[in-house]
Amino acid sequence: MQNITKYIVLILIAFSTQFIQAQENSSSFRINTLKELKEKISTEERDYLKSEVENIMLRFKNGEITEEKADLLKKEAAKKRALNIENRTAIINNKIALLERNEDGYYDNDGETSIAGFSIGGNSGTVIGVKTKGNNKPRRYDRRTYSELVIAVGFNNAIIEGEKIDDSPYKFGGSRFFELGWAWKTRVFKNTNFMRLKYGFSLQFNGLKPTDNKYFVDYGDETSLEVFPYDLKKSKLTITNLVVPIHFEFGPSNKNVKDNYFRYDTYNQFKFGIGGYAGFNIGTRQKLKYSVDGDKVKDKLKQGYNASNLVYGLSSYVAFRNVAVYAKYDLSPIFKDQVIKQNNVSLGVRFDMD
DSSP: OHHHHHHHHHHHHHHHHHHHHHHHHOHHHHHHHHHHHHHHHHHHHHHHHHHHHHHHHHHHHTTSSOHHHHHHHHHHHHHHHHHHHHHHHHHHHHHHHHHHHOTTOOOOOOGGGOTTTTOSTTOSOEETTEEOSSTTSOOOSBOOEEEEEEEEEEEEEEEETTSOGGGOSBOTTTOEEEEEEEEEEEESSSSOOSEEEEEEEEEEEEEEOBSTTEEEEEOSSOEEEEEOSSOEEEEEEEEEEEEEEEEEEEOOOEEEEOSSOEEEEOTTSEEEEEEEEEEEEEEEEEEEEEEETTEEEEEEEEOOTTBOSEEEEEEEEEEETTEEEEEEEESSOSBTTOSSOEEEEEEEEEEEEO
16 A cells, blocks of 8 residues: 555656646746746845945945945946846846747757746746846845854763762763754844844753663652663653753954945854753653563653753853854753752753854
8 A cells, every 4th residue: 555655646746747847848937937027126126226225324324434425326326226127127028039939939058047947137046947036135234143053962961969970870971962953143232243142942852861771760740760670772861842042152253344334254263152041841752772582672751751841041152163162051950849959961062053
């Protein structure tokens, strides 16, 4: 039954692909697409002009250019956008005429104005093979917020009340954490980039591997470590949290000033971040691997294990370029309502990739 279903799906995909290709290769379809694109050109170029004028006026208000210079730049920008509308519209009109003269379609090989999977104006952002916008958009004069992907990995363990960390019941090398998230970084002050506010959301996976052939037992009101009746090949508890991290990031930066915009660059600089996070637990699972009478057994136990529903803690990092040494500590206990309090602690590396 599975093979039959697979073949049916493949056949449907093949027919769908042929249908889409037939639609895209149809002259009438492409002519209609070009006409729709032509209608959008004026609106797009006017929006770009509006952004350019806003940048010019911001430079004037900041005292970087005179009023006379601002008026001149606005006139030049308006002239450029008007010519863009004229030239881009002419290109589309020529393409439409070319297609209308050739009933079976026409395929050329002239780069940015290609009809087969065609694009107009060298922009990025393709819709049904037609590039509509992207590189023609003017740069924002002052960009204060950036976004980046956050990935962190490292060692995980617990600080237990009344015990030294050397006496931890969890394996130091085997207990690990992984974090995946998205962050925004905003410059706090207008005229300096020394302090940035970094915020976003992350999934944190905190793993704990008990020592001495032990595993976690959930008694409802309490979770304890007990010796497993068989020889364990693997025993691991994973607690997954969805959190909102907030950090204040400090460090020097280079200011790059161009004709119509400026940017702060921190790539080749040391950065220091300190802050915290808060969120909630979205899942707790224990994995057990062992053998019984020569048969291998794998158990995946999804229970609450009394893990704290609300999680919050402190975190910090020291970075150079996109790589940082990263540490976090849960102020909330790993397990709620326990006689002995345990708090999760992590140390690893973090990658902020913009």
